[in-house]
Amino acid sequence: MTTVWSGSGSRIDATDAIRPELTALTDEQKHRVLRQVRRRHGSCRHCGGAEFLVGEALYLGFLFLSEDTDAYMVALTCTSPRCFAPRTGIRLSESEL
């Protein structure tokens, strides 16, 4: 585990710090993401589970030429304890967050 120092000089573990290219979502935004997952009948492609934890959002627009300029990839983690590859994501527009 890498140790980093926050701007205030206190020590934090790197695993607790959010990477600068990621956007943290509010609880309300996470609820909207889960609503979009259900609306699209999203399921885990590894185990078929339909329950997810919502993580951070990665901005895709502008960085990738084929993406809409307001596109984000939102991290999802399948909550099934039997899932062997629980990490996935959903592409959403900014208005859906």
Ligand SMILES: [Zn+2]
């Ligand atoms: Zn799964």
